[in-house]
Amino acid sequence: MKRVDLKRSLLLRITIFAFALMLCAVAVTLNEARNRIRADIQRTGSTIAQLIEAEVATSTPAFNRDLRGLELTSLAGIGGLIHFCASVEDLYVRPVVARCFGDAQAPLLLPASFMQWLVGRDATYVGRIGKYPGIKVGELVITPNFGSEAAMVWADIRNLLFITGGVLLLNVLVYLPVRRALRPTDDILQRLGRMQAGDLAVRLPPVELIELQRIGDVFNHLADRLEHTIGEQRQLASRLLDVREEERRHLARELHDELGQCLTSIQAEAAYARELADDQLPALRPCAEAIARITAHMMEVLQLILRELRPIGLEEFGLVASLEELVAARNRSSHGRCVHTLDIGPGVGAASDNLNVSIYRIVQESLTNAVKHGDADHVDVSLRVDGADLQLRIDDDGRSDPDADFSGGLGVLGMHERVRALGGSLTLTRRPERGLRVDVRLPMHAAGVSRRTVATAGFAGSAA
Numbered sequence: 001m002k003r004v005d006l007k008r009s010l011l012l013r014i015t016i017f018a019f020a021l022m023l024c025a026v027a028v029t030l031n032e033a034r035n036r037i038r039a040d041i042q043r044t045g046s047t048i049a050q051l052i053e054a055e056v057a058t059s060t061p062a063f064n065r066d067l068r069g070l071e072l073t074s075l076a077g078i079g080g081l082i083h084f085c086a087s088v089e090d091l092y093v094r095p096v097v098a099r100c101f102g103d104a105q106a107p108l109l110l111p112a113s114f115m116q117w118l119v120g121r122d123a124t125y126v127g128r129i130g131k132y133p134g135i136k137v138g139e140l141v142i143t144p145n146f147g148s149e150a151a152m153v154w155a156d157i158r159n160l161l162f163i164t165g166g167v168l169l170l171n172v173l174v175y176l177p178v179r180r181a182l183r184p185t186d187d188i189l190q191r192l193g194r195m196q197a198g199d200l201a202v203r204l205p206p207v208e209l210i211e212l213q214r215i216g217d218v219f220n221h222l223a224d225r226l227e228h229t230i231g232e233q234r235q236l237a238s239r240l241l242d243v244r245e246e247e248r249r250h251l252a253r254e255l256h257d258e259l260g261q262c263l264t265s266i267q268a269e270a271a272y273a274r275e276l277a278d279d280q281l282p283a284l285r286p287c288a289e290a291i292a293r294i295t296a297h298m299m300e301v302l303q304l305i306l307r308e309l310r311p312i313g314l315e316e317f318g319l320v321a322s323l324e325e326l327v328a329a330r331n332r333s334s335h336g337r338c339v340h341t342l343d344i345g346p347g348v349g350a351a352s353d354n355l356n357v358s359i360y361r362i363v364q365e366s367l368t369n370a371v372k373h374g375d376a377d378h379v380d381v382s383l384r385v386d387g388a389d390l391q392l393r394i395d396d397d398g399r400s401d402p403d404a405d406f407s408g409g410l411g412v413l414g415m416h417e418r419v420r421a422l423g424g425s426l427t428l429t430r431r432p433e434r435g436l437r438v439d440v441r442l443p444m445h446a447a448g449v450s451r452r453t454v455a456t457a458g459f460a461g462s463a464a
């Protein structure tokens with residue numbers, strides 16, 4: 001669809017229309033003037049010849065063919081009405097008298113030469129002057145007085161120019177209120193841009209133009225509903241995360257209390273069996289030792305699982321200490337196959353507690369994904385405060401499938417849910433060299449998963 005700038009288009013159209021109208025009217029005026037002048041010369045030529053003949057009859061003696069003394073005074077009457085030049089020659093082609101009637105000067109913009117070109121050189125009346133019937137005493141040539149005619153035509157054209165000026169003035173009078181009515185559009189566009197950037201609190205201001213006001217009302221109504229819906233969605237997502245954390249806590253507690261206690265009992269039983277075997281049945285000793293070894297391994301695995309389920313010391317020691325512990329644990333368990341680094345900027349510790357679980361979980365999932373999917377050698381985590389936001393970045397140098405759309409699992413989905421619930425943004429981009437970059441931005445004041453769900457330290461640590 002072609003885009004239209006209403007103000008410019010209005011201004012342009014009326015201006016073009018005014019000029020086109022003026023050019024047409026000038027063309028019609030010039031054409032009419034041309035036809036009139038050509039017709040006048042022929043129509044009035046014979047009348048003028050008769051007037052001159054009457055003057056010759058009264059001003060020169062009878063039988064005298066000489067025209068000297070002829071002054072064309074008889075034409076003074078109609079000379080004011082018709083603008084022409086008359087010249088008389090006698091029988092011997094000697095000029096007797098030549099006079100132009102109409103003394104107006106041709107204006108600069110419409111010179112007499114232009115009028116002559118317009119009317120044509122053939123617009124001339126040639127007639128004979130006789131004294132007695134059948135006796136020719138001279139010849140009369142009448143041509144238009146182009147200078148005077150130009151002045152007359154110019155008077156008409158000047159009126160047209162005034163009318164055109166009036167139309168252009170009208171144009172300005174129309175343009176000004178339209179411009180004033182459309183002035184809020186810049187502001188509206190700016191507010192729409194803010195909303196597109198994620199500021200849902202933006203509303204369109206009241207405006208003078210009824211049509212714009214209606215659009216604004218509908219838009220504001222939709223924005224209200226959108227804000228409401230997104231608020232509800234966030235609450236729901238937050239609740240879901242709450243429930244998930246609660247489940248993890250519950251699972252960790254059950255595993256710790258049930259499985260942990262059982263494993264501890266098995267270990268004690270295995271120790272007793274080993275002692276018994278030493279005294280009474282040495283053949284049983286390897287079996288008792290194997291049970292004790294496997295139980296110890298299960299307790300280690302259980303501890304790892306509990307750590308994944310509940311961040312260690314997040315509430316007591318804060319986010320920084322928990323992330324340091326997480327990264328250190330990953331470095332220990334990778335045995336040098338993958339090096340994890342952590343870079344924490346100043347002020348991160350002051351972040352709202354509500355963010356801590358989410359940030360911890362996002363880092364946890366990203367570290368797992370980097371090793372699991374990318375087989376990365378290095379994973380760098382950086383967390384800094386940027387204005388009112390917390391900026392988390394996790395870079396790995398693993399393989400990243402160019403066609404991967406990061407769907408199909410629960411990890412990235414969960415990261416998105418957490419970030420959405422906190423009103424932040426998350427992007428996963430392939431790095432130019434190799435690997436994946438996870439970028440998260442969260443407002444520091446965001447209220448998300450409640451502290452209630454944050455795991456307590458020592459619980460997991462004391463497991464098994």
Ligand SMILES: Nc1ncnc2c1ncn2[C@@H]1O[C@H](COP(=O)(O)OP(=O)(O)OP(=O)(O)O)[C@@H](O)[C@H]1O
Pocket residue numbers: 369370371372373374396398399400401404405406407408409410411412413435436
């Ligand atoms: N660091 C990474 N490098 C390469 N690919 C990745 C990385 N992180 C995620 N992906 C891709 O995104 C997909 C989705 O990841 P996600 O964490 O959601 O699921 P998952 O790890 O396969 O399963 P889950 O996390 O539910 O156990 C992965 O299957 C993988 O293709």
Ligand SMILES: [Mg+2]
Pocket residue numbers: 365368369409410411412
């Ligand atoms: Mg995953």
